[in-house]
Amino acid sequence: xxxxxxxxxxxxxxxxxxxxxxxxxxxxxxxxxxxxxxxxxxxxxxxxxxxxxxxxxxxxxxxxxxxxxxxxxxxxxxxxxxxxxxxxxxxxxxxxxxxxxxxxxxxxxxxxxxxxxxxxxxxxxxxxxxxxxxxxxxxxxxxxxxxxxxxxxxxxxxxxxxxxxxxxxxxxxxxxxxxxxxxxxxxxxxxxxxxxxxxxxxxxxxxxxxxxxxxxxxxxxxxxxxxxxxxxxxxxxxxxxxxxxxxxxxxxxxxxxxxxxxxxxxxxxxxxxxxxxxxxxxxxxxxxxxxxxxxxxxxxxxxxxxxxxxxxxxxxxxxxxxxxxxxxxxxxxxxxxxxxxxxxxxxxxxxxxxxxxxxxxxxxxxxxxxxxxxxxxxxxxxxxxxxxxxxxxxxxxxxxxxxxxxxxxxxxxxxxxxxxxxxxxxxxxxxxxxxxxxxxxxxxxxxxxxxxxxxxxxxxxxxxxxxxxxxxxxxxxxxxxxxxxxxxxxxxxxxxxxxxxxxxxxxxxxxxxxxxxxxxxxxxxxxxxxxxxxxxx
Numbered sequence: 001x002x003x004x005x006x007x008x009x010x011x012x013x014x015x016x017x018x019x020x021x022x023x024x025x026x027x028x029x030x031x032x033x034x035x036x037x038x039x040x041x042x043x044x045x046x047x048x049x050x051x052x053x054x055x056x057x058x059x060x061x062x063x064x065x066x067x068x069x070x071x072x073x074x075x076x077x078x079x080x081x082x083x084x085x086x087x088x089x090x091x092x093x094x095x096x097x098x099x100x101x102x103x104x105x106x107x108x109x110x111x112x113x114x115x116x117x118x119x120x121x122x123x124x125x126x127x128x129x130x131x132x133x134x135x136x137x138x139x140x141x142x143x144x145x146x147x148x149x150x151x152x153x154x155x156x157x158x159x160x161x162x163x164x165x166x167x168x169x170x171x172x173x174x175x176x177x178x179x180x181x182x183x184x185x186x187x188x189x190x191x192x193x194x195x196x197x198x199x200x201x202x203x204x205x206x207x208x209x210x211x212x213x214x215x216x217x218x219x220x221x222x223x224x225x226x227x228x229x230x231x232x233x234x235x236x237x238x239x240x241x242x243x244x245x246x247x248x249x250x251x252x253x254x255x256x257x258x259x260x261x262x263x264x265x266x267x268x269x270x271x272x273x274x275x276x277x278x279x280x281x282x283x284x285x286x287x288x289x290x291x292x293x294x295x296x297x298x299x300x301x302x303x304x305x306x307x308x309x310x311x312x313x314x315x316x317x318x319x320x321x322x323x324x325x326x327x328x329x330x331x332x333x334x335x336x337x338x339x340x341x342x343x344x345x346x347x348x349x350x351x352x353x354x355x356x357x358x359x360x361x362x363x364x365x366x367x368x369x370x371x372x373x374x375x376x377x378x379x380x381x382x383x384x385x386x387x388x389x390x391x392x393x394x395x396x397x398x399x400x401x402x403x404x405x406x407x408x409x410x411x412x413x414x415x416x417x418x419x420x421x422x423x424x425x426x427x428x429x430x431x432x433x434x435x436x437x438x439x440x441x442x443x444x445x446x447x448x449x450x451x452x453x454x455x456x457x458x459x460x461x462x463x464x465x466x467x468x469x470x471x472x473x474x475x476x477x478x479x480x481x482x483x484x485x486x487x488x489x490x491x492x493x494x495x496x497x498x499x500x501x502x503x504x505x506x507x508x509x510x511x512x513x514x515x516x517x518x519x520x521x522x523x524x525x526x527x528x529x530x531x532x533x534x535x536x537x
Contacts, residue, residue, distance in 0.1 A: 055510065055513070055532060055533060056510040057533060058509060058531045059509035059510055065325070065448040066444065067091050067092065067093045067324065067325060068091075068092050068096045068097075068322065068444055069092055070082030070085065070092050070096070072096065072437065072444065073096060073421075074418050074422050074437060076343075076346050076347060076350050076421065077350075079343060079346075080099075080343055080346070081095050081096055081099050083337075083339045083343050084140065084143050084144070084339055086337045087336070087337050087338055088139050088140060088143075089331040089332070089335065090135065090136055090324075090327065091324040091325065091327055093129070093322045093323075093324035093325075093448075094129055094131055094136075094137070094140060094295070094322070094324050095129075095140045095144065097127035097129060097293075097321075097322045098127050098129055098140065098141070098144060098293045098295060100414065100417055101125050101126070101127045101238075101291055101292065101293030102144050102145060102240065102293065102351070103125075103351075103354065103417045103420065104123055104238075104291040104417060105216060105217050105238040105240060105291045105293070106148070106216075106351060106354035107417075107425075108123045108124045108236055108238070108289040108290075108291050109123070109234070109235055109236040109271075109287060109289035109367060110365065111368050111416060111420070112367045112368075112369055112416075113369075113370050113371075113412050113413065113416035113430060114370065114371045114372070115377070115380060116377065120271075120369065121409050121412045121413050121416070122270065122271035122289060122413070123289070123413065123416055123417065124268065124289050124290055125291055125413055125414070126269060126291065126292040126318050126320065127292070127294070127320045127321075127322065128247075128292075128295075128319040128320070129294070129295045129321075129322040129323075130297070130298045130300075130301055130321070130322070130452060130455065131295060131298070131324055132298060132328060134328050135324075135327075137242035137295040138242045140242070141240060141242040141293075141295060147347065147348040147351035148217060148351065148355070151216065151351070151352055151355050152216050155214045155358050158358075159211065159213060159214070160213075163211045163212070163213060166208060169208060170208065173203050173206065173207050177200055177203050177204070180199060180200050181200070183196060184196050184197070212233065214233065214358055215229065216238060217239065217240045217291075218237065218240075218241075219239070219240070220246060221239055223264055223265065226265070226268075227264050227274065230268070230288055231284075231285060235285045235287055236288075236289040236290070237268065237288075237290050237291075238291040238293070239290075239291075239292050239293070239294070240291075240293040241293075241294065241295070242295040246292075246294065247294055247296050262315060264288070264290070265290055265315065266314065266315065266318075267288050268288040268289060268290025271287055271288065272287075273285065273286050273287070273288065274288040287367070292319075298463075314402060316402070316403070316453075316456070317402040317405070317406050318406060319403075319452075320410060320414075320445055321448045321449045321451075321452035322445070323448050323452055326474065350424075353424060353425055354420060354425055356425060370416060370427060370428070370429060370430055371429050371430070372412070372415070372430045372435065373429045373431050373432060375431075375435075376415065376430050376435035378432075379432060379435045379436060379439060380408070380411060380412060380415075380435055383408060383411055383439045383442070384408035384411075387407050391404050391405065396446060399450070399453070400449055400453050403449055403453070407442055410442055411435070411438045411439055411442045414438035414441055414442060415430045415435045415437070415438035416430055416434075418430075418437050418438055419434040461501050461502060461505050462505065464492070464498060464499075464501070464502035464505075465502045465503075465506050465509075465511075467492060468485060468489070468502050468503065468506060469506060469511055469534075471485065471489060472485075472512075472530050473530070473534050473535070476535075478529070478530050478532070478535070479527055479530060480527070480528055480530075481525055481526065481527055481528075482499075482525070482527070482528060483525070485499065485503075485528075486499055510531060511530070511531050512529065513528070513529040513531070514527070514528055515527050515528075
């Protein structure tokens with residue numbers, strides 16, 4: 001049956017408002033003056049009794065996107081991500097997409113999904129989660145990558161003897177070639193020199209390729225290092241980290257003259273060939289596979305806006321974005337819920353099974369082509385048509401058409417990863433349940449991507465305005481004094497002028513309204529009213 005996704009478009013903005021969950025008002029520090037404190041507690045009815053219908057609709061730009069949930073991921077992966085979120089007291093949004101990058105790291109280049117004849121998508125997956133400092137990003141990355149690190153150590157230990165023998169063999173041949181070269185220089189007999197040249201050619205032809213210890217993923221790295229990794233690791237590389245080094249390097253590099261170096265990433269995402277010929281290095285890789293799982297601070301996204309070519313390269317269109325709502329400052333430091341040992345063990349066993357045996361299931365083998373089942377293909381076609389419709393001017397995906405144009409392909413990749421989680425490495429086809437789950441997740445990413453792209457385009461005033469709005473709505477403040485917000489957010493707004501600019505930006509977007517409140521025997525207070533629509537559920 002054809003599925004009509006049009007009825008799911010309207011709730012997006014309502015979901016954004018619903019995600020702005022109210023919290024008890026935060027304590028002001030430093031304390032308010034007596035006059036200001038009286039104004040806060042003794043709300044005059046003439047302000048809140050204004051007709052709410054007079055408020056225009058707030059021009060929200062997804063100040064907070066709806067959170068992702070653990071049940072959006074299948075089986076053992078969703079169970080582990082949910083337990084990890086509870087243990088670290090972080091939103092599932094922080095770790096859900098990163099966990100998919102971990103799965104992709106295990107299977108990329110060994111599997112591809114065939115949507116229909118002539119159209120395949122690789123198993124590589126790029127995720128980018130934006131969360132501020134102190135969000136426990138490093139703890140999440142360490143927990144999700146621990147099984148891969150253990151597998152790496154075991155595989156490296158098993159290959160130590162083979163690597164040592166291979167290097168010794170190469171060394172012997174190189175030493176023999178060097179000795180023959182020296183003899184040729186001293187030989188006067190032309191026939192003998194020709195024999196030695198033929199011997200050198202035979203030795204060159206018999207030179208085995210160097211063996212390298214398996215490296216499944218890297219942390220902070222550079223594009224040049226990725227090229228070398230692809231060359232050494234049978235055409236696959238992955239970056240899984242909680243630091244923004246690579247992202248910063250990419251944005252700054254592409255702003256200069258070294259833009260073409262990004263080809264290794266673009267080809268690695270699509271499964272194309274990488275051919276690098278530089279003065280200092282060469283790399284030739286067929287079917288490159290690159291997965292990225294990055295957790296960075298939101299300001300790094302904003303910094304990337306300094307290079308307009310960064311987004312124009314198509315690099316940003318390949319990421320699955322997650323922008324969790326504010327949560328730092330609301331955690332219980334005494335509460336700790338460890339991940340159950342049984343669940344942690346299951347996660348490790350399943351990741352090991354996806355990594356496979358490096359001797360018999362290595363990335364050097366031809367990929368296994370996994371087709372979509374008939375019902376799954378129908379779901380994909382329906383979703384792809386919805387995506388196409390929403391790319392039209394004025395529709396949901398129009399403002400981020402480059403990302404939207406790749407959304408249907410992302411759904412196919414996610415469905416493949418879901419099916420690998422559900423069925424294991426011996427899967428035969430992608431089932432309809434995996435495709436349904438992939439479509440659900442990809443639709444949930446739309447508001448997160450709008451928020452991420454806004455961060456890319458935002459100036460400092462926009463970011464300040466978002467900070468003030470989140471403070472007001474999370475605290476359930478239907479109105480607040482200007483002096484109150486200045487006191488509570490004094491670390492950010494050290495200058496009054498910066499706060500005024502943010503408040504005026506919110507006023508222009510119909511989120512706030514300014515008024516004055518008279519005080520007997522004192523100057524009037526500046527009061528800011530919050531649009532009631534922001535509190536609708």
